[in-house]
Amino acid sequence: MPAAATTMDLALGTLLLRPYVFGFLAAFVAVASRDVGWRRTLVFAAWAWPLAWLAEFSSTRVGIPFGLYHYTGSTRGQELFIANVPFMDSLSFAFLAYAAFCLARVALGGRHVPAPAVAVLAGALMMLLDVVIDPLAVRGDRWFLGRIFYYPDGGVYFGVPLSNFAGWWVVGTLAVGGYLALDLMGGLSMPPTLVRRGLTPPSYSPGPALGAPRRSRGAPRPPDSFTSSAARDRYGRQPAGGVALYYAVAAFNLVVTMWIGEWLLAAVGLALHGVLAIGLRHVNHTAELRLALGGRGVQRA
Template sequence: MAEAIQLLVVTVLLRPYAFLFLAFYLTAASVAIGWRRTALLTGLAWVVASLAEYSSTRTGIPFGVYSYISDTKGRELWISNVPFMDALSLAFLAYVSFTLAQWLRLPVGASEREVTAVRRSWPILVLTAFVFMLIDTAIELVALRGDHWFLGEIYEYPEPGFFFSVPLTNFFGWAITGFVTIASFQQIDRGLAAEPTLDQGVTDPVWRHALLPDPGLLTS
């Protein structure tokens, strides 16, 4: 236990950018959707992503076959053969995708009833999965070439894929992971009561709605 805690601390020092994004996400999401929903989404995203990563590195499902480079084992926290921070980072991306999907679907001045119905709807679920996949197209271009950046080499594919050396199965895997995460969140969200959040106007800039959305868009 003490070793795991020590590795977690070292992980924060080794990957400060990931935990800065995580801190920003937790703050923004807690303000917008409340701490219970934030904790729920974070936990669901981490579990789903961890299972998907664990499966893919062994069977190729759902992301395709790949492996993490183990240079940082012993220098950061790993869960089996997957870095802890990798699956955790998907929580932030799931939240951004989910929020952006709602922003694209909801009219300005939507009523609370409309907002709740849209947030829990199938179109939002499908759109979120699609946005989640699109975000990954940009991430892969940077992450796969981490040795050219401060990221360092993180993972590798046994064979170069179609999209800038990334196999198309990876993007299908992201869509599936996003779909399962948000579908699970929507199902549990239906049973949660509303939480008090800070009041914001619907005329705020687009970037604020994507990362720190109007509470009226996300709380019932």
């Protein structure tokens, strides 16, 4: 009984100590459940969280994949830890990876892209979030995060080693890629709400590879297009919420960065994400024009 009470106290302490993390987590659950359904949302989190925890556990011991760093343990007794890793740290990777996944889908538009390429792009986009997140976290003693970790050897980018960003890219790619692999192997079922609403056309089947077009035995599988119903079943139908989550996380970190007076870091982050937003707008505009021209061509035929 005392052990259970202690665990509950730590769970409550984690919530009170990191309310912004759980705010983003709640937003993730809300938008992802509408986008990909409850089952896929739970599977995404259940895959991304232990993957991130393992990466952090390994990095604090052998420096792979994020580079060597150490948690100070200053909040032990106030929040949940799994071994030497704060629970909330690895948990945050679930909503960060999902948000990057949504932005990748928007960036790719209606292009025919294989799942591994989607995962690699999502990993890169998640890494771009960390361009601000990690340097700000290193300065946690200057805001309400606290000094919870440090790099013993520092780093060339605002005190962060470049290996950290490579690690974020790898972990983000594996988080999204593993989720898509589960779906492609038939490990997930189509969200029941989509079936009830009749959103699956009769020419598609949610069989072993969810929403995959029926094809003859031995025929090659075509790459997914985000405009096809099959791909929307797999990749989701409403990425806008995840994109909003992505920029909410970026904005939160940029605001805190400016609040503590790190103007150069804020300028770099604003420049990177500003260019990214402009590029995405251009890509989407081009995709809309392509679809419109394609529609006119069909009408003329």
